[in-house]
Amino acid sequence: MTMIQALRSAMDVMLARDPDVVVFGQDVGYFGGVFRCTDGLQAKYGSQRVFDAPISEGGIVGVAVGMGAYGLRPVAEIQFADYFYPASDQIVSEAARLRYRSAGDFTAPLTIRMPCGGGIYGGQTHSQSPEALFTHVCGLRTVMPSNPYDAKGLLIAAIECNDPVIFLEPKRLYNGPFDGHHDRPATPWTGHPKAQVPEGYYTLPLDKATVYRPGQQLTVLAYGTMVYVAEAAAKETGLDAEIIDLRALWPLDISTVVESVKKTGRCVIVHEATRTSGFGAELSALVQEHCFYHLEAPIERVAGWDTPYPHAQEWDYFPGPARVAAALRRVMES
Structure with a gap:
């Protein structure tokens, strides 16, 4: 699998496995996401569980926090990591603090997927790597995989986690490994040891290098x-x-x-x-x-x-x- 396929497979597995999982964000439904990570999921699971959201990052994350407190396990996509800033209050002041401020009565089991990094000539508002901002916030988990096998196992673990997880996806790795010299993958993932991704369910720990x-x-x-x-x-x-x-x-x-x-x-x-x-x-x-x-x-x-x-x-x-x-x-x- 490519990383895109592995991420889609992770969401597919969890949508089938857990009826409380929902996937939403800008263009993730009918269109299948700007990078096609959610392609086909709405057709398979319906528009009640995989659906589009307005161009309102604060609204997307705010709704996800409410869903999580209610008992759902939302997987929200911010179309590019650069666009998380309008949702920073919901991420920092609500999602990250909900378990602590409620003394454990409520949790925020939400996953926020964000394509990050440069390499697609996206300019200043489609290329940033803001991971340090998230690692500074107590109550958040921050993950960035480098290959399809890890991406799937970590995303499933993130969806099952009772803490909010910031899941950063390097855009340059979506379709193949990168050798640092070119703007396209050096070779396809096929045959790469980290690209041999099982079809079904598996997880990787969210705290292990x-x-x-x-x-x-x-x-x-x-x-x-x-x-x-x-x-x-x-x-x-x-x-x-x-x-x-x-x-x-x-x-x-x-x-x-x-x-x-x-x-x-x-x-x-x-x-x-x-x-x-x-x-x-x-x-x-x-x-x-x-x-x-x-x-x-x-x-x-x-x-x-x-x-x-x-x-x-x-x-x-x-x-x-x-x-x-x-x-x-x-x-x-x-």
Whole structure:
């Protein structure tokens, strides 16, 4: 399966399995979503369970919070992650706090799907990576898969979770793995080990990272599209880099991170979002706190520029293999 197909399969499985699951958002019903992730689901399950919403992100999330408190399990789509800002009050002040403020009497078992990141020449309002904003909010879970197998297992787990889950989907990975050099998938997912996706039900934990590429010389922390960029950089340098795919950004699997960095003694952090106050800053602080006496070189961060998203210079803005490779060499030479 491609990632699009895997996400659709996850929603299909849960719609069939649980009558309380509903899917809605802009264009997700009859049209099947702007990226076709929900294609065919309304025809299969009807317009009471898969339906379109007005262009009102605050309304979409507000309704989802109410549905969750009532006992449903809504899967709401924000068409692009850039558009979540009108719904920020509903996400932060309502969804994230409902369990705590009601002393557990109510929960918000809702999943908010958001295509994120650049690579489609979408400009400033269709290309952002706002994951750090969500990880800062107590009460939210934040997930970003890098491959179809993880995407399906994590989405099913998110739908079943009693906490609100921000489910970020890198658009560049929708149709295939990405090597960091081109604006289209390097190869189709078919045959890729992470693309062998079971048809039925399975889940993955929402708080566990995975070792994408074992190594001994240094640790690279990445997620989403940057997993493949890190892999390309490691191959370019010939270094024995261990790549950790975080998958779930918060809660963070700090034990897997610490185990790797203590083993290698070096750490490079890669993310597409803006550098300043990006999630890499939190990762850097945590690695320093937990692994200080094991570090043999300063921690490196490779990220997007500190600038509004540059449409014309999109592929220079992204951390590419060359920038990541330079950081890998620096930590080895320190």
